[in-house]
Amino acid sequence: MEESGSYPVKLYIYDLSRGMAxxxxxxxxxxxxxxxxxxxxxxHGKEFFFVGEGINNCSPGGTPLGEPDSIVDLGSTEVPEEIFMEYLISLGESTYRGDKYNLFEHNCNAFSNDVAQFLTGKKIPSYITDLPSEVLSTPFGQALRPLLDSLVINPGGNNIAGQR
Known part of the structure; x- marks a missing residue:
């Protein structure tokens, strides 16, 4: 815990295409x-993300994706870990249940954006949240949508639902 009761908040960004995009x-x-x-x-010393099985966590950089491609400093929060975990568990039982995952509309980036706003009042960069609409605005994106809608991204980690 920081002396001031303030905890740093970072956004870890991974390129799933590993440069292919x-x-x-x-x-x-x-x-x-x-x-x-x-x-x-x-x-609070952990990496939190939303995937097809719900909200997961691991040690920072501890998914099979390895180290993030970039890290954005979102500032800090005064929300203590206990309150944050209660918030995540409630999200995991409602808005961010695994069965609500959708690659385009309700994904890890929507989760990161909501959590960033809860913790810091700041949104994540728009180039991330705008990506699905950019892809879907193309003829190729529209043609691929049925296939892409069936995909679920899961880089590993521990599901928080079982951590009460």
Whole structure:
């Protein structure tokens, strides 16, 4: 715990395409995408993220995705760990249950954005939250939507629902 009762909040950003989006998107989509983003919030010494099985956590950088491609400092929060975990458990039982996961509309980035706002009052960068609509605005994105809607991203971690 920090002396001031303030805890740093970071956004971990991973490119699920590992650079392929940057190379292939101009030909496939007709526009440049810098990555296919998976995000997580790091606070209280853990990395928290939403996947197809619900809200998970692990040690920072501890998913099979390895180290993040970039880290954004979102500031700090005064929300203690106990209150934060209660908040996450309530989200995991309602808004962010695994069966509510959707690759385009209700994904890890929506979760990171909601949690960032709860902790710091700040949103995550719009280039991340705007990506699904950018992809879907292309003919190729529309053609791929049925396939992409069936995908569930799960980089591992421990589901918080069982951590009461």
């Amino acid at each position: 940057r190379q292939l998107s101009p030909a496939m989509l007709g526009r440049q995408l810098d990555g296919i983003w998976h995000t997580a919030i790091v606070v």
